[in-house]
Amino acid sequence: MGSTSEDPVLLVIDLQAGLVDPPAEAGPRSTPNLTTNVPKILDHFRQQKWPVIHINHDDFDPEHHLNKDRYPVAFAPHACSAPIEGEPMLHKQTGSAFVDPKLGLADKISSLGGPNADVVIIGMDGAQCVNDNTRSANDLGFKVTVIADACATFGMEDYRDPTRQIGAEETHTAAISILKNGFRGL
Template sequence: MKEQPAIPLVILDVQDAIDQPVWNNKSHPNYVSVIQRLLQHWRSNGWPVLHVKHDEKKPTSTYHVHGPWNGIKKEVAPLESEAVVIKHENCAFIGTQLHALLTSLQAKRFVLTGVVIHNSMDATIRAGKALGYEIILPADATTAVPVTGPHGQCWDALTVYEMTLAILGSGYAQVTTSDDVVAQFGR
């Protein structure tokens, strides 16, 4: 019987930019430590890790390609052997090598972590689902920030987080916890 390929861990947009004031009041400020734990688990098992780095073209963005906060956070910095996918849009599949890398790994599913759940994470999950992937989303390995609507209504980060997870969990991703992911992919 042929062994199943290892499930890749994808870390999305965890860059110094996310610590700038525009991203304050996160619903889950400890998400990075959760990602670190998953990253350590993946590395200790020799499983594939893919980092996605957002290089925003807009100069006013904290993620601006030439900005001071564009680097991947040191807590989750890639090893030389780990692929770094560069993206310029909110979706990690648009104009990137992510789909090709996952295909080369024979991955039909992957674990997605990163920021923020209602922006790049959401866009990537929806596109990944449309491409036929099963996406495993440990809810404690992501976060949200408050959102203000076009008419001034503001939703707090926890409401945004819970609503987005409810929507994504209704048919786009398997929403779970990091503890369940480690138990499911334990060794």
């Protein structure tokens, strides 16, 4: 792709149709401008000829709406983040794509962006897979940047009071704040 050893590598995490435009039971997601922000970042990386790696979640549960075989439309990349020719697409079944040795994500990053590549992360869900992949990349020694406005998060149940729902924006703010304040280089 024309990369050098100093090029950042963009990880597009779980920006799938079934998450960006979720089923009603998932509740609302944060970041209303997600679908306009993501293409801008992708366009910038593509114009610079910097590497982009797409990662989609393929759930083990055949009833889950992100099961590739049962729900291919929900599993597919959302239109705002569709890969172009030459951009790798990995399918993970864990929170972090780094933990599946068959995917070889750390090696792919190093081969595309160099051994000391900076990793830029966008995607879903800020409190789950974005968090998991950020922590893994950081643990492996990559310098990581998470673009908060190109990530989205769902709300969650308050563990102290199961009748209370924590809103999507509040959950997103907390998730990104944990990443920003908890790791070197973010």
